[in-house]
Amino acid sequence: MLPKKAKNIFYAQSGGVTAVINASAHAVIETARKYDCFGEVYAGRNGIVGALREQLISVSQEAETELAKLKHTPAGAFGSCRYKLKSLEENQREYKRLIEVFEAHNIGYFFYNGGGDSQDTAYKVSQLGESLDYPICCIGIPKTVDNDLPFTDNCPGFGSVAKYVAVSTREAALDVASMCESSTKVFILEVMGRHAGWIAAAAGLAQQRAGDAPHIILLPERAFDQVAFLQKVQATVEREGYCVVVVSEGTRDAQGNFLADAGMSDAFGHKQLGGVAPVIAAVIKQALGFKYHWAVADYLQRSARHIASATDVAHAYALGEKAVQLAAEGVNAVMPIVVRDQDSPYQWHLEQVPLAEVANIERKMPEHYIDEEGFGITEACRRYLQPLIQGEDYPPYENGMPVYAHLKNICVPQKLGAFELA
Amino acid sequence: MLPKKAKNIFYAQSGGVTAVINASAHAVIETARKYDCFGEVYAGRNGIVGALREQLISVSQEAETELAKLKHTPAGAFGSCRYKLKSLEENQREYKRLIEVFEAHNIGYFFYNGGGDSQDTAYKVSQLGESLDYPICCIGIPKTVDNDLPFTDNCPGFGSVAKYVAVSTREAALDVASMCESSTKVFILEVMGRHAGWIAAAAGLAQQRAGDAPHIILLPERAFDQVAFLQKVQATVEREGYCVVVVSEGTRDAQGNFLADAGMSDAFGHKQLGGVAPVIAAVIKQALGFKYHWAVADYLQRSARHIASATDVAHAYALGEKAVQLAAEGVNAVMPIVVRDQDSPYQWHLEQVPLAEVANIERKMPEHYIDEEGFGITEACRRYLQPLIQGEDYPPYENGMPVYAHLKNICVPQKLGAFELA
Numbered sequence: 001m002l003p004k005k006a007k008n009i010f011y012a013q014s015g016g017v018t019a020v021i022n023a024s025a026h027a028v029i030e031t032a033r034k035y036d037c038f039g040e041v042y043a044g045r046n047g048i049v050g051a052l053r054e055q056l057i058s059v060s061q062e063a064e065t066e067l068a069k070l071k072h073t074p075a076g077a078f079g080s081c082r083y084k085l086k087s088l089e090e091n092q093r094e095y096k097r098l099i100e101v102f103e104a105h106n107i108g109y110f111f112y113n114g115g116g117d118s119q120d121t122a123y124k125v126s127q128l129g130e131s132l133d134y135p136i137c138c139i140g141i142p143k144t145v146d147n148d149l150p151f152t153d154n155c156p157g158f159g160s161v162a163k164y165v166a167v168s169t170r171e172a173a174l175d176v177a178s179m180c181e182s183s184t185k186v187f188i189l190e191v192m193g194r195h196a197g198w199i200a201a202a203a204g205l206a207q208q209r210a211g212d213a214p215h216i217i218l219l220p221e222r223a224f225d226q227v228a229f230l231q232k233v234q235a236t237v238e239r240e241g242y243c244v245v246v247v248s249e250g251t252r253d254a255q256g257n258f259l260a261d262a263g264m265s266d267a268f269g270h271k272q273l274g275g276v277a278p279v280i281a282a283v284i285k286q287a288l289g290f291k292y293h294w295a296v297a298d299y300l301q302r303s304a305r306h307i308a309s310a311t312d313v314a315h316a317y318a319l320g321e322k323a324v325q326l327a328a329e330g331v332n333a334v335m336p337i338v339v340r341d342q343d344s345p346y347q348w349h350l351e352q353v354p355l356a357e358v359a360n361i362e363r364k365m366p367e368h369y370i371d372e373e374g375f376g377i378t379e380a381c382r383r384y385l386q387p388l389i390q391g392e393d394y395p396p397y398e399n400g401m402p403v404y405a406h407l408k409n410i411c412v413p414q415k416l417g418a419f420e421l422a
Numbered sequence: 423m424l425p426k427k428a429k430n431i432f433y434a435q436s437g438g439v440t441a442v443i444n445a446s447a448h449a450v451i452e453t454a455r456k457y458d459c460f461g462e463v464y465a466g467r468n469g470i471v472g473a474l475r476e477q478l479i480s481v482s483q484e485a486e487t488e489l490a491k492l493k494h495t496p497a498g499a500f501g502s503c504r505y506k507l508k509s510l511e512e513n514q515r516e517y518k519r520l521i522e523v524f525e526a527h528n529i530g531y532f533f534y535n536g537g538g539d540s541q542d543t544a545y546k547v548s549q550l551g552e553s554l555d556y557p558i559c560c561i562g563i564p565k566t567v568d569n570d571l572p573f574t575d576n577c578p579g580f581g582s583v584a585k586y587v588a589v590s591t592r593e594a595a596l597d598v599a600s601m602c603e604s605s606t607k608v609f610i611l612e613v614m615g616r617h618a619g620w621i622a623a624a625a626g627l628a629q630q631r632a633g634d635a636p637h638i639i640l641l642p643e644r645a646f647d648q649v650a651f652l653q654k655v656q657a658t659v660e661r662e663g664y665c666v667v668v669v670s671e672g673t674r675d676a677q678g679n680f681l682a683d684a685g686m687s688d689a690f691g692h693k694q695l696g697g698v699a700p701v702i703a704a705v706i707k708q709a710l711g712f713k714y715h716w717a718v719a720d721y722l723q724r725s726a727r728h729i730a731s732a733t734d735v736a737h738a739y740a741l742g743e744k745a746v747q748l749a750a751e752g753v754n755a756v757m758p759i760v761v762r763d764q765d766s767p768y769q770w771h772l773e774q775v776p777l778a779e780v781a782n783i784e785r786k787m788p789e790h791y792i793d794e795e796g797f798g799i800t801e802a803c804r805r806y807l808q809p810l811i812q813g814e815d816y817p818p819y820e821n822g823m824p825v826y827a828h829l830k831n832i833c834v835p836q837k838l839g840a841f842e843l844a
Binding site (some may be wrong): 013016017019046049073074075076077078079080081082083163166167168170171172174175176177178179181182183187189205206208209275277278293294295296297298299300302303304305306307309311386389390391392394397399400401402404406 | 435438439441468471495496497498499500501502503504505585588589590592593594596597598599600601603604605609611627628630631697699700715716717718719720721722724725726727728729731733808811812813814816819821822823824826828
């Protein structure tokens, strides 16, 4: 009897990209080669959309030298998307299409690398075996700079943003401190974090001594208290000569309105934010008259592979590897997670949780991570964050610039007709 | 006969700080120790203002371990200032005060580390020997991220900002490219450069292949042509799927007004000052409707020592060293400069020019560095810029964070009365 033909793998990146999601991709590709049970590795062009459109990138057609660069290349090398599958009841057409594509290309394994919304999609796909009688092994691989997935110690992508924000805050604070006597008194850095303040909180790691920046961290977890805020800015400038504020893009007023609102929404219905720093600057200028400067890190923070955390890269790789190992063992509908054994020295191992429990749960900052005043982080928070930015993992450079992967992204020939997205 | 008592050195940092100005300071301190003709090294607290106020930081009271960190510490470790001495005719009082302070502390050497305005100040001080009969040897040390000093191949500080901007542009562009199918189509990065486009031009080094970002560079040297700009944005999005724009803060309209002054109003009706990126974003949104994101690098770019150019660090150190050597030779009223011998491999040596010729001359981007369309750089510009970002010079890290100098900045006891600044 001939052995059953090895099933192919479909891997896709989803949602906002990170500095280390390609490290997970790299792990999936490398690890899959070690098992006979896997055939080809296909990557979805632009995530799950690539499956629906039958745009399957043939990873084996890439040069080995370029694939090797994935581990140190930021962003999504195969393209990502913001596209959330509806429930099977609401949109059976899309699930049927997925099955058609999977069958046409002998796909038996689905790895979905993303955040909360994506793990929800992964869960739905994992149920196709039961609901639509198409057996598929589906494993979620966690990723999100927002650090808001449940169960896992942290989410790959977050540690590197945290490091970028902490380093940038320390550096900019030195700049402001050296000029404050005759120039800028208040510096405001806006960072990502729509619902949770994890990224802004990480700026707290810039502090070494009493009085160090950041002096104020504005978190989405606390309604913006303008009076208390202005008092603290004033007091800090009087005491230190300057004041550094790090503000989450998702900071809201007491009524729950975002302080900044560009008035656009993305495909998930999230409001597109950006630009709370100038709002805060205007508030300070009007009330206190201080000279200010502000910066908005935006995509720079989540793509900053040049200052990635080695711990974060290690997690991203290990979780991708573990996902493939689980699939090889025949496990379905789980997401591998990082479990912390101890803070210092940091020790961790991997486990897995059912996708059914992960989907659509958003992890907030614990209350005891925010200090009493609401403008800073506690020692407990610092102990949690510190290991996640440990270690540098520099990309190679050529001509003064980092060398990043440049894939051909050639799709395998299509076998089915076109498909219109909902 | 006893030898003449060695005269002390006064060193001061001036104007906007950089990622490498402390490397020049480090060179001055280290090199001065090698010569018997120099006594103590004093650093002005907040630049020339420290001389006027008789706030002279005693460098010898710092721990050697902290001084050694200066070479990799961004910003101005002794404080900087924006303060320009008037002419001797306009404000003799200040010059007389300088002489009093210099005499009281046996200062015979003055090193002023700054940009165009500061070299003007240095020149004025260098003339005190003749005009006020106080012999002082005065050497300027070039520094400015704006790269606008004449004669020198480039200005220390610029190469590191250039590297930061080029690396950030490459990284953010990968992010946008991976998401553009279903998300952001246009990304705008605002960088420094009030009068000259050097920093924005450096973003062009992110390009490797045809079609690479940045697709559009907006320079102060070209009036903003909205029609041509929007056409290029549209064409780029159609061709590449996305468009990356790098804009100088100093970009102006045809009437010569800064685009940033057009401003935007926030939710409170406050007019927001600063921020040409959101203005450009609004122009695109209104005319083309593309989903956009924007970033403002602000101080992050000039303090980013973590991604400093090794070439830039080498220049900063060499110029500080050369300044002291010149003083030891009895030279007065000059500024050492970098002279380029060849582009590739980059070779350079040091010379010096009279401060009288440097003061208040601003070097613009040559016309032939800007491409015909006015939205990009030429090969000649690329050949000029490329060597300046060569090499990485990472700071040491501890607990995931760069280790930067923390000086005590203890001033020597004052001998004179207080002095009110003009």
